[in-house]
Amino acid sequence: MAMALKLEPEKCTGCLQCEMACSYENEGVFNPAKSRIKVFSFHEEGKFAPYTCTQCEEAWCMHACPVEAIVVDMATGSKNVLEDVCVGCKVCTIACPFGTVNYEPDSGKVIKCDLCGGDPWCAKACPTGAITYVDEADTTYERMRAWAQQAPSAPARFNPPKPKEVQVFER
Amino acid sequence: MRHVIVGAGPAGVVAAEQLRGHDPEAEITLISGEPEPPYSRMAIPYYLIENIDEAGTYLRKQSGYFDEQRIRVLHDQVTGVDSGSHSVALAQGGSLGFDRLLVATGSRPLDLPVPGGDRPEVHHCWTLEDARAIVRGAQPGAKVVLIGAGFIGCIILESLALRRTELTVVEAGNRMVPRMMDETAGGLIRDWCESRGVRVHVDAKVASIDDGRGNHAAAVRLENGQVLDADVVIAAVGVTPNAEFLQGAGLDMDAGILVDRQLKSSVDGIYAAGDVAQGVDFSTGGQSVHAIQPTAADHARVAASNMVGRHQAYHGSVNMNVLDTLGLISSSFGLWMGKDGGDSITVHDPDRYRYLNLQFEDDRMVGASALGLTEHVGVLRGLIQTRVRLGVWKERLRKDPSRLMEAYLGATRPIGYNAHVL
Incomplete structure (x- = not known):
């Protein structure tokens, strides 16, 4: 049976447990910036949406x-x-x-996201069932859309340039 | 069905694989003009910094892969195409018949059109053979003059600087990457490169390449009279499509081979894909050469489908690029320069090398460019390519332009589910 992540924004409370679990399991640190799943905040509507690779x-x-x-x-x-x-x-x-x-x-x-090899930690960490790992046929992005259209912060983040080491010559 | 593909870059290889997937019985010949296994020119910058070896540039890494796929790889040059008898002439003699031909020959770098432009110190950075020569010459401390700070020049720039050469860049335009970033962003890239020890001359035209002074092999003389010592000169002054061998074949050409939504040329049975093809441009509705990997792969998939008779229409390519200049990452998408009658939203924070420019037509995003944005940057493509009406999200973006993912999620559903965008 093909399995897929099912994301149900209406169940998401924005607790970020999924981001913590993802970054820890995949990067070895509790750092949401290194998470492959992200929770986006829609503060105007007071809603949250977990989102990652489909x-x-x-x-x-x-x-x-x-x-x-x-x-x-x-x-x-x-x-x-x-x-x-x-x-x-x-x-x-x-x-x-x-x-x-x-x-x-x-x-x-x-x-x-690589689905943690078939046992995704984000789903295991989610306390409200907003992220579940289920039969692919049961995931509907229609739901996502319906929710999102009523709605809308983790803003897209900028990274400062990280200098690479080069030799600087006297001019 | 006999399929012949000329050119073994990404477009050629993806097309060959797709053809095999569509038709297990087809005869597929992939003709490569170079001696190496099919490889990626885009990987050459990483070969130059010894991040990967030559095998790391190969498009398919499993040994015996093409044999296993029953894709015959022929190392030869095609000298002509006879569209009447449906055959290609080969440099090593003989000819090869085809039912369907895909031209995926890409492009090649232009020579430096100045006296001394053909001196032995002057290299292109295009093929693996070029890269080997640059690795030999551009040793730490060597004086390297890179002529051209377009997209390709700038990709090589980073490799040359990371090789710890003493690097000077000469660009004829008024800024770096003039066809990818606007003046503000191009200026910030220049400031950043100079802060990292790379000397950058813009608005600078090369007059000639002369004998060197002292122990330097060559000297680059600029039209303004300045002379730059050089042990190695790299020319990255533009490219031209590899299409001469099609002379007399009757294909309509402009900046490349003109192809329709099926990637078919004006001659029945002959298709074109990748950098050599001038196909439908998503943003303008016209035809453009978009010499980028995603377009090559998309072209190849659509062309292969049509070559086996499965009708597929291409929705057009969105131009986009991403560039890393010594840690400062820039990207641009679609009509990043804007559209007449449109408007834009800009974030400009030069102290932190941040820049984001979003271009709109009504409440649809049509283009974007960014410096320092690496997270979720692909959503800019999604916002443009879905042509989604942003509605309330346009004003929200005006207040906080970084809420790109929220705007996308709020305004649309994923296009991969929604539609066959190809």
């Missing part, structure tokens, strides 16, 4: 990769970044129209 069939990121560093996990259907192959060119980050592939300046690589 493992979409088009796989824009995978097809845009120039070095075959994004591959399909045959077991889960997730599109995974092979960290040792990724050169950090960032083309996948602009190719993904959902904005769910991020460049990580510390590693010089990109990161995205």
Whole structure:
């Protein structure tokens, strides 16, 4: 049975447990900035929306990769970044129209959701059932849309440039 | 069905794979003009900084992959196409017949059009062979003059600086990456590069490449009289499509091979994809050459589908680029320069090298450019390509332009679910 993350914004309280679990399990730190799932706040409506890669069939990121560093996990259907192959060119980050592939300046690589190999920690950490890992047929983005249309902060974050080490010559 | 693909870059390789997927029986020949296995030019900057070896540039890394897919890779040059008899002529002799031909020959760098432009110290940075020569010459401390600060020049810029060469960049335009970023953002990229020890000359035209002074092999003389010592000169002054071999084949050409929504050229049975193709432009509705990897992959998928008779219409490519200049990351999308009658929202924080410019037509986003934005940056493509009406979100973005993901989620549903955008 194909499984997928089901995201139900109306159940989300914005507690960010999913972000903490994701960053800890995947990056070894409790740092929401390194989470592959993000909770967006819609303060005007007092609502929250967890959002991450939908493992979409088009796989824009995978097809845009120039070095075959994004591959399909045959077991889960997730599109995974092979960290040792990724050169950090960032083309996948602009190719993904959902904005769910991020460049990580510390590693010089990109990161995205890989469903934790079929046992996603965000779903396990969610206390309200807003994120569940269920039969793919049971995930409907219609619900997401219906909710989002009534609605709308974790703003898109800027990163300060992180200087790379070069030799500076006296002029 | 016999499919011949000329060119083994991303467009050629993706098309070959798609053809195989559509038709297990097809005969597929992929003709590469270079001796190496199909590789990615986009990976060359990372080869230059020794982040990867040559094999790291290969488009498909599993050994025997193309044999396994029954894709015949032929290392040869195509010298001509006979569209009447449906055959291509090969440089090593003989010809190859086809039922469907895909031209995916990409482009090649222009030579430096000045006296001395062909000196041995002057290199392109285009092929693996070029890259090997640059690795030999651009050793730490070497004086390198990079001519051209367009997108390709700027990608190489970072590699050359990280190789700890003493780097000077010469750009004829009034700013860096003039076809990707506006003056404000281009100026910030220049400031950043200079703060990192790279000397940048803009509005500077090269007059000639001369004999070197002292122990330097060459000297780059500018029209303003300045002379720059150089051990290595890199020319990145633009590209031109590889289409000469099509002379007499009857294909309509402009800046590239003109193709319709099926990626078909004006000649039956002949298709084109990638940097050599001038296909439908999502933003303008006209035809443009968008020499970027995502367009090459999209073109290849649509072309392959139509080549096997599965009708698929391309919705057009959105121009986009992302660039890392020594840690300052820039990106631009669609009509980043704006549209007549449109309006824009701008964040400009030069002290922190932040810049975001969103371009609108009514309440639809049509283009964007950004400095320092790396999280969720792809949503700019989503906002543009869905043509979603932002409604209340436009004003919310005016108050806080960083709420791009919220605007997207609030205004649309994911286009991957919604539609076959291709």
